[in-house]
């Protein structure tokens with residue numbers, strides 16, 4: 001099977017950016033698994049599915065009509081790349097991601113991204129559940145304040161308002177839920193390398209990952 005580099009970690013640890021940059025450097029494809037959970041949440045919200053109804057949400061995940069085209073994320077043909085970045089969608093994503101049947105519904109979809117010459121996969125359970133045989137697993141962390149500042153900047157660039165205190169609160173709650181859930185909790189794989197990006201630039205973090213890959 002083609003090689004996979006998994007990059008797992010808490011919200012706004014820089015996984016998405018680092019995954020894209022590493023994939024670009026290697027000429028590999030990239031999987032933003034969080035986008036699949038966010039898309040499920042958005043679809044649930046848009047079609048009025050009861051978010052407490054596990055099986056109904058799993059059905060939405062199963063039937064999700066999505067396509068990734070460059071920067072675009074298409075849900076039923078509509079570009080929702082900016083919409084799914086909203087904190088509110090992230091929160092609902094984290095709620096529905098706690099449902100086992102939802103995770104099951106998205107499993108094969110994620111594995112289908114594994115293609116030659118290789119894949120960089122970012123998420124929470126890439127190294128533990130989806131690609132347990134990945135030859136390089138990164139657990140990317142950063143302190144919560146650094147992450148809230150990054151997320152706030154990212155949201156503002158997309159034209160959404162962001163209050164830092166609210167963001168901190170919301171990110172802490174989301175991390176807590178992701179860490180303590182029964183299904184695929186956010187933990188480092190036993191064979192993962194932990195990288196702390198709090199005081200690293202994007203370039204430096206990418207370099208650390210590429211060095212680990214070539215060593």
Ligand code: C5P
Nearest residue numbers: 011033034035037093094097123124125
């Ligand atoms: O990474 P991102 O913030 O886009 O993910 C949104 C939510 O989706 C996370 O808070 C997490 O609950 C869920 N998720 C997950 N497993 C993944 C990726 C994301 O449970 N592999």
